[in-house]
Amino acid sequence: MTTRPELRGTFGAVASTHWLASAAGMATLEAGGNAFDAAAATGFVLQVVEPHLNGPGGDVPILFFDAAAGHARVICGQGPMPQAATPAAFRALGLPRIPGSGLLPATVPGAFGAWLQLLEEHGTMRLGQVLQYAVGYAADGYPVLPKAAEAIAVLAELFREEWTESGRTYLVDGAPPRPRSRLRNPALAETYRRILKEAEAAGPGREQQIRAAHQAFYGGFVAEAIDAHLRGTDVLDATGRRHRGLLTGDDMARWEPRTEATVSRAYRGLEVHKPGPWSQGPVFLQQLALLEGFDLAAMGLDSAGHLHTVIECAKLAYADREAWYGDPDFTDVPLAALLSDDYADDRRRLVGDRACDTLRPGAPEGRPPHIPPLDRAEPPGGPYWQGQLYDGLPTVVPPVVAATEARGDTCCLTVTDRHGNMVAATPSGGWLKSSPVVPGLGFPLGTRGQMAWLEEGHPNSLAPGKRPRTTLSPTLVVQDGRARLAFGTPGGDQQDQWTLGFFLAHADFGLDLQRATETLALHSEHVPSSFTPRTHRPLGVRIESRRSDEVAADLTRRGHVLVSVPDWSLGKVCAVGVEPGEGLLLAAASPRGEQAYAIAR
Template identity: 50%
Template sequence: MSILERGGNAFDAAAAGGFVLQIVEPHLNGPGGEVPILIYSQNERKIRVICGQGTSPAAATQQHFDALGLDIMPGTGLLPACVPGAFDAWMLMLRDYGTMSVRDVLAPAISYAENGFPLVSKIVDAMDSVAEMFATHWATSAAIYPGPGNMPRAGDLFRNPDIAATYSRIVGEAESVRGDRAAQIDSARRAWYQGFVAEAIDGYYQSASVMDSSGHHNSGLLSGQDLASWTATYEDPATLDYHGHTIAKCGAWSQGPVLLQQLSILSKTSIADMAHGSAEFVHTVVESAKLAFADREAWYGDSAAQPLDLQAALSDDYAIQRRGMIGNTASLELRPGRIANAEPRLPRTRLVQDSASTLKVAGVGEPTVAGDGSPTTDSHGTLRGDTCHIDVIDRWGNMVSATPSGGWFQASPVVPGLGFNITTRGQMFWLEPGLPSSIAPNRRPRTTLTPSMALRDGQPYLAWGTPGGDQQDQWSLLFLLHHLHHGMNLQEAIDAPAFHSEHWSSSFWPREAAPNKLVMEGRFSPDTLNALRNMGHDVHVGGPWSEGRLSACTQELHGSTRFLKAGANARGMQGYAAGR
C-alpha cells in the first residue's frame, strides 16, 4: 500500500510485496525461490505470464540419480535444487511494466531483514522442528537460525543481516551503472545470475555434501553456469471462456490448466443449479477434479518429447467425453484420457498406508506402499514449506496475480554469505524416464504454483489465488464457482466451507497418493457428509476453518469510476485485504 500511495503502480507494488514476503514469511518462501506471475497491463490490454520457475541443472540427468541408487528425488538438501527464478521474474516485471527503481522496491525488504520483523507462531514452530537437524547437519543454517533450547517466542523480532547485506549490495551494483532505470535493473539481474550471488551459489553447491530426506549425504548439481544460462520469460496464458469470463492460467509446466479442465468438464453439467453445500455439488466437483488431475499426472510437464495438446484437452468434445465418466458414486480409479489420440502414461503411484481405498491405475503396474502425503507435513515427520500469494490492482486498472514460493529455510542449507537457501522445487521431477515431468537437464519442474486471473466480457476483472500445493487449483476453483454461480462476493466465496481431494500422487516428496480421500471442513452439514459417504467417498472431516488460504481482488468500471474490491483468507494468519 505504501508503494501505491507513493505513486507506484501494481507492478511496483507487487514486486516490493514479493521481496518483503521473502523476509517476513521465510517458512513459506525465500530469495532463493520461484514465482509464476500473471499480469494485465492497461497499456497492452492483455494478460501475460511471467515464468519465474527456474530450470533443473545441466548435470541433472537420469543417469546421475540412477548411480546414486535413488528412485525418488529427495525433498530436502542440495540435490533437488533448481535455478532460483523469483528475483529475475520480479525484476523483469519491474523493468518492463513498473516505474520505480531497484532501491525503491528492495528498501522495505532490506529494512525488515536488517532491523527485524515480529515472528508469527508458525515460523517459530518451523524453526523448532529443524533446529536439531540444523545443529547436527546444516551448519550454515545453524549460523543464522536459533538452535535447540534457544527458540524465540511468537512476536519476538528476528533479523537476517546477511540477506540485508546481499540485497544492499545488489542495490549498490545497480546504482553503479550509468543509465536509465532499465539499465540499473538489468545490472541487478546480472549481479544475481552472473555476479556475486551466482558465484556464491556455485562455490557452495559444487563443494558441499549434506544430509537430505533420502537419509544420506548428497552433493549438489546446481552451478553458476546454470544461473547464467537462464532468464525469466514471457508467455501467453492458457485460457478458457466460461460463464461470460475468460479464465487465464499458466501453461502445463504448472498445474494451472487443471482448473481450466475442471471448468471445461463442469460446463457440461448443471453445476450452476446445485446448492453449494450439497453432496451433489461436492461430488460433481471432486469427480471432475479426479479426471483433470489424472491428466495432470499423465500429460503435464516441461517436455518436448510428450507435449500436451492443450487445445484438445480443453475442447468441447473432450469435455463431453470426460463428463460422461462421472457417475453417481465415487470413482476409485485414476483415469487419464487419450488427448489428440495419444496414449497417456502415468508414473508409479505410492499409496498412503492408512488409506481405506484401493486405487486402480490404468496402464500402471502394482503400486508401492509408502506413507502419508499432505502439502505441509507428512507421516515421516518432515516439515515441508508452503507458499504465499499476492494480488494487486491499481488505480489505472493494471493487475498482478503471483504465487511466490520455494527457498523455504527448512528445505535446504543456507548458502554461506548470502543469508538464504535455494529452492528444492526439483522434488517434483519423477526419477522415471519417459514422462513429461521426468528429470532431465535444463527442464522446468511441473510446479504446483498457480496464480489465476479473469476477464469479464473481455475487460480486466479478477485476480486471485492461494497457497496449498496440490490443493491450490481445487480451492481456487471452488472460489470461482461460488462467486460466479452462487452469487457470493469475494469474502463470502473465500469464507465458504471448502474441501479437497488427495486421490492422485502428491507433487511433494515422497509423492504419495491417498486414493478417494476427501477432506472437508467441519462446517458441512452431517447430512452432506453422510450422503457423500453413501456415494463411496472416503470422507475425512477437518477443523471448521482448515481449508484454503485464498485472496482475491476485482475491478469494475461504472461510468468513469473504477470500483476496487478485495477479500482475504480468514483461516490461519497473515492474510490481508487492503485498499483505498
C-alpha cells in the same frame, strides 16, 4: 455473516498472505508506483517475512494484465534443472527418486529474476524504491509467524548439528525464536544491499540498474556463492545421507525469465487465464470445462450434489495433469485437445453418482496416457526431523499435531491499481526446510526438482535444462477486454481445488469476494501428490468440519472417504478485483491462518 467485509476503493487494492507484505504493496502504490511496482515490493517482503514458505532461492509464476497493452501474460519464474541433472546421475547415486530436501533437487532460482523482469518491463520505480521494505524487515526485524517459529523449533537440532548456516540464520542464541518475537536476517539484508549497490553503480538508468541487479544475482556474487557452496559441501538430505548439489554458476548465468502467453478458457462469460502446462494451471481450466455442463447453482452451494460433482471433475482433470503436463519446450502437451469442448463432453460422461476409486487419465487425440508407477519406499528413519525432510512439502508438522492437520503451503499475492493493471502471483520454494542456507547469502535454495520423474519418456521426466512441472498456479480473469479478477492461494497440489471453490462461489453462486473466500473448503486426495513421496488416497476427501452432517452422510453414501479437518484450515485465498460498471476496486483475504490481509483505498 463473514469475518470481515469485502473491501472497496478507487485508488488501489492489495491482498497477500502476510499483512506486512500487503502494507508494503499499498505503500508502493501510494508512493506513485503502479500495480507491477507494488506486486514486486509485496513479493520481496514475502521472501523475508515468510521464510518457511518462500525465499529468493525459490520460484514464482506471475500472471499480469497490462491495461495499456490490453492483454494478459505470464512471467515464468520457474527455473530449470541443472545441466548435470539426468536420470543416470541419480541412479548412479543409488536413488530411485529425486529427494525432497537438500541440494540435489535444486533448480535455478527463478523468483528473484521474475520479479526483476516484471519491474523492468512494466514497472515505473527504481529497484531501490521497491526493495526498500524487504531490506528494512530483514535488517531491523519482523514478527515471526507462529507457524514459522514452530517449524524452526522442530528443525532446531538439524540446524545446530548439520545445517549450521541455517542455525545462524534462524536460531537466536542457539534456540528457536518465540512466536511473534522479532527476528532479523542481517545476511539477507546485506545480500539485497549489495545487489542494490552494484545495480546503482552500473549507471543512472532505471532499466540499466535492474539489468545489473540480475547480473549480480545470476552472474555475479550470488551465483558465485551458490556455486562454491554446492561444489564444496556434502549436505544431509531426505535420504538420510549426504550429497553435493548439481546446480552450478553456469546454470544460473545461462538463465533468463520468460514472458509467455497464458492458457485461457471461457466460463460463464468470463475469460479465465492460467500459466502453461509447465505448471498445474491448466487443470483449473479443465475442471471448468467439465463443470460448465452442470447446473451447479440449481444444486445449491455446498450441497452434496454440488460437492460430489466438483470432486469427481477434479479427479478427472488432475489425472490428465499427471499423464500429460510437462515443460512444453521438451514435450508435446496436447493442450488444445485437453481443453476442447468435445474432450470435456466425453470426459463429463464419466461423472456418475458414485465416487470413482480409479485414476482415469484420458486419451486426447487418441494418444494413450501413461502415469509412472508409484514406489512405496519408506523414510530412512532417525530423529523426528529426518522424517520431516523426507516429506517434500514445505509444511513442518510438530509431533503433537493430529494426522488431520492440513498439509501444503506457500504464499500468494494479488494487486490492482486505478489504471486497470492487475497481478496475481504465487511465490514459493527456497523455504527453510528445503535446504541449508547458503553461507553469506541468508537464504536456502529450492527443491522443485523433486517433482520430476526419473522414469524417462514421461512429459514430466527429468532432463537437463527442463522445468519440472510446478504446482504454483495463480489465476487472472478478464471480462470485456479488461482485468476483472485476480486470485491465488497457498496449498501445493490443492491450489487449483481451493481456488476453484472460491471462484465457483463467486461466478456461479453470486457471492462477493470476501464471502467467497470464506465458503466451505475441501479437496480430493485421489491423485498422487507432486511432492516426494507422492502419497495419495484414491477415495479420500479432506473437508472442513463445518460441513453439515447431512452432507457428510450423503457424500459417504456416494463412496467418498471423508477426513474432517479443523474449521478454517484449508487454504488462504487472496483476491483483488474490479466491480463491473462502477469500476470500484475490490480486495478480500481469507481469515484462515490469521495472517492473510487485504487493503483497498
